[in-house]
Amino acid sequence: MILKMNQPIEIIIIDDHPMVIEGLKSLLSAYDTLSVTYTFTKGKEAYRFLEDGVCDVVLLDINLPDINGIELCEKLTARNSHIRILGMSTYNDASIIRQMVHKGARGYLLKNASPDELLQAIEQVYDGKTYFGAEVKSILAESSLKDIPHLTRREKEILRMIASGETTQQIADKLYVSPLTIETHRRNLMQKLNVNNAPALIKMAIDHKFL
């Protein structure tokens, strides 16, 4: 690992759990190549700080009280183009990890990561590389096998209305289209999610996080 002038890597932590922040600080304090310079429990504060504040690596939790971690990641990389973000959360959810990476995160860790993994991740990300924990990798690999179908805006809209208990006729009335059209959408939805009735459609839709 290349250190800039033998200075430690400056890290900021954004996480809404004080005990996680303490834990990270405590774990990282064992390494003198690292230095946790600032911590934030609110995403917006961190965003404002980084307007002119500096750091090498950001440890960013997904679950923040005021702003979505994924959104914050996007805004940070848009403004601070050289920023290096390492995503963290307890959710080993492929779609979330994908979104984080898409929005500019350089790596991703589950919160049950070992201290070793954590250190490795920080160093890799600092060096401009990417890092994903072993568990994360296997989740991504597994999820890329089963293709998630794409639902159109209209389909999602109708899906929500079905889930709220409205019948084909009622939906048609609200959207000012023929009930036959809604039927077609229904059928397309069921086909896409590979089910053969509405209850299973709703279950599957929620499993796939469309609802």
Next chain:
Amino acid sequence: MILKMNQPIEIIIIDDHPMVIEGLKSLLSAYDTLSVTYTFTKGKEAYRFLEDGVCDVVLLDINLPDINGIELCEKLTARNSHIRILGMSTYNDASIIRQMVHKGARGYLLKNASPDELLQAIEQVYDGKTYFGAEVKSILAESSLKDIPHLTRREKEILRMIASGETTQQIADKLYVSPLTIETHRRNLMQKLNVNNAPALIKMAIDHKFL
């Protein structure tokens, strides 16, 4: 607070996230009336340890890799009748909190609790009282307003089958009962969850964590 012979309160922590454990230790190390004696990332290890090990207060996370936190709570209180358990998790979910209390937990904290709250909770629980964080209290109060309907075993079973796309006839065949019986169950389910068709039933059931 009454201390036993001026000895610190002995605490064990059960949590699958190393960084949370570190965080808790670090936070609690500031108080010399407390002492974190052992920590575990696996529930079963902790259970075995407490067969003859002692401690004053257990900080127990709900999300453990090997055993459900609620179940562990139940087993611990059944065996170690004098144990004092303080539940913790990120989920501010009324039903989970209720279950924990029902299984013998003396208090409950969200993981975004402040160090102050944490200390208070430990002291209260140690003194034989109960403690619930401010946020937890409001969640419990709110949830007690809207009554969660009770589903019978059979109803839950049928609910799962409906969600998996099976028709009334198919369910009847599998359970060796009349389709008319299944119809009745369906109707009772819809009535209990206050919806008027199966798609809405599934949505509501998942919202209420029956699925």
Next chain:
DNA sequence: AAAAAACTAATGGTTTTCCGGTATATCCTT
């Protein structure tokens, strides 16, 4: 053992969904 809850079953309709196709207009991107 009594009471309550849960499970079972039925009658007889009405409404809604599901399935097999087919087809046109429109929007969006290249």
Next chain:
DNA sequence: AAGGATATACCGGAAAACCATTAGTTTTTT
């Protein structure tokens, strides 16, 4: 401007779900 994706619409028939109500039997709880 072309092509693909999206939204719209139709027919006809079979299958399934929904509704209002009642009631006997079994299991569980008190």
